[in-house]
Amino acid sequence: MLPFILKRLGLAVLVALTVSFISFSLLFLSGDPAAALAGETASGEDIEAVRRLYGFDRPMLVQYGEWLWQAVQGNFGESYYFKLPVQSLIADRLSVTMTLGVCGITFALLTAVPLGVAAAIRPNSIIDRVALFLSVAGQAMPSFWFGLILIVLFAIQLGWLPPSGASSWRHYIMPTIVLGYYAMPAIMRLTRAGMLEVLNSDYIRTARAKGAGEMRVMFKHALRNAIIPVVSLAAVQMGFMLGGSIVVESVFALHGAGYLAWESIARNDLPTVQALILIFSMFYIVFNFLADVLNAWLDPRMRSS
């Protein structure tokens, strides 16, 4: 197990370095940063002064090295727009996004996996039909529309939940449902397909022939094998959710990292964009690494490959 983990960790670090270089290069891919900073009315001399001030005149690799060295210490420079350190700007926003993301994926897994298992145990039953309907509806409904429907129903008509903001846990209920419901259909269908395949396998017949009860067959023998692809999918979706959903954050006026990313792109605030891209990518890398480790624990065949 340990050699497998070390190998995956090494790969993850390599991917992280590549991503960091790409996100650093964005600064140069979007035109002359010194000219952009100095403003439209700046003279040639002003631009040169800005270039020296910010160190843009040094070789790119040197700049990358310095940026990376600062970044790993949590120092992402100063936002062009807010004139504040990027890290303090992001920290607030990220806690909102992380709360929402963790709640969203938890909601998705807690509804999708039991529903997928129930649907697979009795294909074409009422439960299976209901699960299929829910997943098609979830896939077809745009998040902003579903969010608005919830706001109209639960915040305005019934007055049970606050329509927007992030000041208490009750503010997170509707965003969690909207974000989680977006991820639910794929997880549900994959769980169902995995369970159906596993339930037809010979080792399930062996388990029954041993005299194992249905619950034991389903949860000890079948689910552990069926859940393996679901783990990988959930990791990707978790990464996506922690990257912030601009749509959900906008509808519920949750000022999270996704919303900040969208604003910063619009404002050409490159240090903020760079930092966010790097952080979002790290989420993906970390969750994929964790998913690999979890899968190797679930499936011994993966450890040796």
Add this chain to the structure above:
Amino acid sequence: MNDMTKPLLSVRGLTLDIPMSNGTLHAVRALDFDLHRGETLCIVGESGSGKSLTSLAVIGLLEKNIRRNATQMNFDGTDLLTASKKQMRALRGNRIAMIFQEPMTSLNPAYTIGDQLIEALRLHKNVSREKARNRAIELLEKVGITAAASRLGQYPHQLSGGLRQRVVIAMALMCEPELIIADEPTTALDVTIQAQILSLLVDLTREMDVAMILITHDLGVVARVADKVGVMYAGELVESGPAADVFGKPLHPYTRGLLRCIPQPGKTERGAALGTIPGIVPSLIGDVKGCAFRTRCPHAVEACRDAIPERGEPPHKFLCVHPDGARAAEGEPA
């Protein structure tokens, strides 16, 4: 203790029907057989003749869509037809063990060999993990696996097919069953391994006095190990009886055809073509009347379309319109 003349397993009139979109498939029809303690019954027949379904019907693991009917299905006093799910579960793996065809896929890839062996025992017997572990090691040694204790921590994918089938056999023996149903246990293995596994299985069942239903299409195997033989064709037991009788004096035209398909030392001429049975198995969907073999039988007559009487002197029985089966027609004295 138990009455020695009373069979361990007694099946009468077993019928299995599968509803299909274009009618009912009569997969198994009116099967009768008895098995006594310690006996080996070999069921032979080609693919699709209903052998595997019969064995699944005995342990109650048929697919839900298959309808099972019988006048009697009795295992040592337990009526298998009316037994509850819980009663069946208490029998399966405990008093009736099953060995399947595919050793490569019949062990769970996510658990170690040890986990799976220990589970088999602890599902039925209230023993400590430590005791179950010792029993697992003992049985792994019995099935000829070296360094048994260290194998317990290995996963199925780390073992070869032959080793896995040995593990499956050890697993079947964990609870000291009275009956083992082995459904083509050697088919998926290399020819050299087949003989080893088979003699292992036969030796162990004899040593432990376990009754066995061995399902196979290998007549060579049957001749070596069977006490009783049942020949299945298209869902019917067309001939059954003590192995010596069925092999020594085959009566049903299908059995005779099958026996001509295997070379016999001293009898089959070198270089001569082996026998074949021309034709294909008829469809069993809809009304199945008369002898199912008549379309391929060299001795078929008009009366084969009607109900076929059961003939022979018990325990050697066969289904044919001809009173002596095909013996006279094939030029043998009755």
